[in-house]
Each structure stands twice: as C-alpha cells, then as structure tokens.
Amino acid sequence: MEKLRIATEPAELDVPLIHRFLSEESTWARGIPLATVEESIRHSLNFGLFSGPAQVAYARVVTDYATFAYLVDVFVLAEHRGKGYSAELMAAIMEHPRLQGLRRFMLATSTAHGLYAKFGFTAPLKPQALMERFAPNVYANGS
Template sequence: MIEISTDKSKLQVEVIHQFLTETYWAKGRTLDDVKISIENGLCFGVYIENKQIGFARIVTDYVIFAYVMDVFILPEYRKKGYSKQLMGAINLEPRLQKCKVWMLKTSDAHNLYKQFGYTELKKPEKLMERLL
C-alpha cells in the first residue's frame, strides 16, 4: 500500500533530483533548482514503507490556476496504478478545489492525464509562452 503526502519534510530531494535529471523535461536541473522548485510549489510525495517512489509538483495561486509539473513514479514501481492514485490525490486536494484552470505539458503520458479530464487545448491560439 502506498502513502501520498504533501508534507515537504518527508520528501527525499536526492531521489527527486536524480530522477528528474534523467528526464526529457528536466535534464540539467541542478539540485538547488529542485530545492527551490519544491519550496515554491505544492508537492506530493508517493511512498512505500517511507521510501519515496514518486512525486508531483503543482504551481498554483490556489484560486484560479494550477499547473501540474514533474510527475513521476520510479520505473520499477510503474504499471501498478500508482500514477493514477497520485493524480487522484492531486484532483481531490482540498486546497486546490477552487482552481478553475488546470494545465500540464507532456510528451508521453496523454492517456494517463485524459483519464483525469485533461484534453488538448481547445483554443491553442490563446496560449503563448516565453522560453529562455
């Protein structure tokens, strides 16, 4: 059985950093970058017997907007429904219930997120980005 917690003191930052630096979306992110992003986000840790096996981070104003980021389950724990449990916990988090706009980016997990109501942009011409 897994535990999903928003208690930042339980996060195993080295595990998070090690995994993220091997991903397509966070390659090159430093340990300090990971620490700062954790400090400034609503974080969800996924644990089995106090060992961190997953993570997600939400950037939000708690009223209008929530951006889902850095979602992962360690490879050896995949295909057991843990990512679905994590996304379910995020969707049910009381502090996020007022948020009307939820967004995320993914290159490979569309099927997971579609199960939780995410779709392609209805009006992509309204969305802009600034990449540095």
C-alpha cells in the same frame, strides 16, 4: 502490495531522489541543479507517493490556490511503473482540497495523454490563445 501514502510536506520528501530523477532520468529537466529543485519544492504544492518507507513517485503543482494551477515534474520510478501508482498520485492531486474550484489547471505531456484524460485534462480549447517562452536547454550549462 505495500501500503501507499501521499506526503505533501516538503520535509517528508526524498529530495535527493527527486533531484536525481529530474537531473539524470527526466527528458524535461536533465541537468537541473539541486538548488533549483529545492527552490521549486519550496514554492509548490508537492506530492510524494510512498510505498512503505520509500518514495516511488512525485509530482508538484505550481498554483495560486484560487484560479490557476500547473502540474509539473510528474514521475514514477522505473522499477515501480505498471502498478497504478501514477493514477494513485493523480487521484490525490485532483482531490486535494486546495486545488478545488480552479478556473484553469494545466500540464504539458509528451507521453501520458491517456492518464491525464482520465482526470478531465484535454487539449486546449483555444490553443491559439496560449503562448510560452520555452528554454529547453536552460540547465545544459550548469546555470
């Protein structure tokens, strides 16, 4: 197995790869413009997982670094799944020094409940207290 490395500096990330996955393969950001991906990277704490020189996984955390964080855009490239990379990525996120002591750390998932449960994530204790504005097709018109 190649040596795994986590990069958090935006300059180290393979932005074209991230954009391609999100815009073409993800179920949650299909059609997202490159400029939107670049902006989201600039304003997030990013985690790129590299196997050798190639980026094979990604996640980003939107946070104030004091009280709240939201984990988004988590993926492992299809050809690299089943190797434990998602657990490696999650361990790096959960151990990051800037993400300690937060009152709330949230995420949304439709497929990986088991993975996130291993890191202490549960269904909301009071789901009736949570609200959202959800625009699932915001990128459909090239906006």
